[in-house]
Amino acid sequence: MLKAHSRLIENLALAGDLGLIAVCWLSAYAIRFHLMPVTDVPPFRDYALQLVPILVVWGVAFRTFDLYRPNRLGSRVSEWFDVAKASTLGALILVSIMTFVFRGHEYSRFVIILFLAQSIVTVSLARAALREGLRFARRHGYNLRYAIVVGGGEPAAEVLRVLNRRRDLGIFVLGLLSDKPEAPENVRWLGAIEDVRATLDHHQVDIVFIALPHADASRLTAVLSGIGDDPIAIHLVPDVFSLVPARGGVEEFETIPFIHLRESRLYGWNRLLKRGFDLCFGAVALVLAAPAMLAIAVALKITSPGPVLYRQERMGVDGRRFKMLKFRTMRVDAESETGPVWAREDDPRRTAFGVFLRRTSLDELPQLFNVMKGEMSLVGPRPERPSFVEEFRRRVPGYMLRHKVKAGITGWAQLNGWRGNTSIERRIECDLYYIERWSLGFDLKILIQTVWYGFRINRNAH
Secondary structure, three states: OHHHHHHHHHHHHHHHHHHHHHHHHHHHHHHHHHHOOOOOOOOHHHHHOOHHHHHHHHHHHHHHOOOOOOOOOOOHHHHHHHHHHHHHHHHHHHHHHHHHOOOOOOOOHHHHHHHHHHHHHHHHHHHHHHHHHHHHHHHOOOOOEEEEEEEOHHHHHHHHHHHHHOHHHOEEEEEEEOOOOOOOOOOOEEEOHHHHHHHHHHOOOOEEEEEOOHHHHHHHHHHHHHHOOOOOEEEEOOOHHHHOOOOOEEEEEOOEEEEEOOOOOOOOHHHHHHHHHHHHHHHHHHHHHHHHHHHHHHHHHHHOOOOOEEEEEEEOHHHOEEEEEEEOOEOOOOOOOOOOOOOOOOOOOEOHHHHHHHHHOHHHOOHHHHHHHOOOEEEOOOOEOHHHHHHHHHHOOOHHHHHHOOOEEEOHHHHOOOOOOOOHHHHHHHHHHHHHOOOHHHHHHHHHHHHHHOOOOOOOOO
């Protein structure tokens, strides 16, 4: 019954799309020969004849690109791309038909191009409107599909969180099958993982989400055997959460799916957006901070002999080294005897004015020049000295993942109090949290809070 209902919906959707395709073809003809200046109008019959091959070709193309497969978890952007690819294929076949079959007729290239553009936009918008209507209906309890989640740990918890948040998908979770009789709030515990067959026999289930922890990956075969050949959808959720904290993405290459475990969100357009963000806000910050920086430089010259700026080698994105700028807060020969060490409370190497600069973070202002040069970002994990990096990477699992993005003047770890000689483990947790959840909005939030709280006295800055 469910499959017959789905086929009816698919056929109605196909008929609707083809109706829109026909309207677009007639509309392109009308725009070209009735709304635009033209001296010779070809007979409408010649263009009407093309409706038959157009509807056949577009119907086959849309079916070929699987545009009518039930896909509640699909991306709207990918659907737009599929519509565009199917329509482009249809247009190429249409041109071939016109060239070799209808040789005695002249067809306007402008009409074909306009028709292609209209068909892509119109069909995509119509499908988007249909999906929004379905989402509205699903949020109100209609057109539901029933699912169970098999697994445990972070993978199962994440699936349940997403499905609970996205009620518009119309997926109602009947319950969870896991080894421990513990389930999140509003989710029933249906039994152990081995009870999947009994659960399917006693409940109407349309979808099974298999979300096994990495340690239980060997049990996947038993779960699939339990499901058997039941005509239900199966979605496998790999446990990338325990493999590596910095989430990546999925890509298909020559039919082979690749899961990128160590990719940050900062690639492509996102990288350009963040760079533009840094340049715009960095330039504004430089202008606003210029008077304060000039005053600090003068005060440093008066209170302490030596250069105003201190250049220190740090490790940035992809492990590349650069010279980070700071206002000098210690005497010139501060590390001649000790070598690279953390500054400590009441450190005798600091100058009197340097204590104030470090406590208020004003010594970091020259790093705005590093930002403008592209060596740093306004927001990101704080860069460390190479000698410390070698020590930390041996001590802290996942430490080097923080170098997947540019180092920043401020960051999520610093806002949470993990700066200076504090817990490296807690700092890394904050850095990876930032990398996983990066967005321009998150950057802006961190900057606003830094400006609001940044120049107060910091007890961890020595």
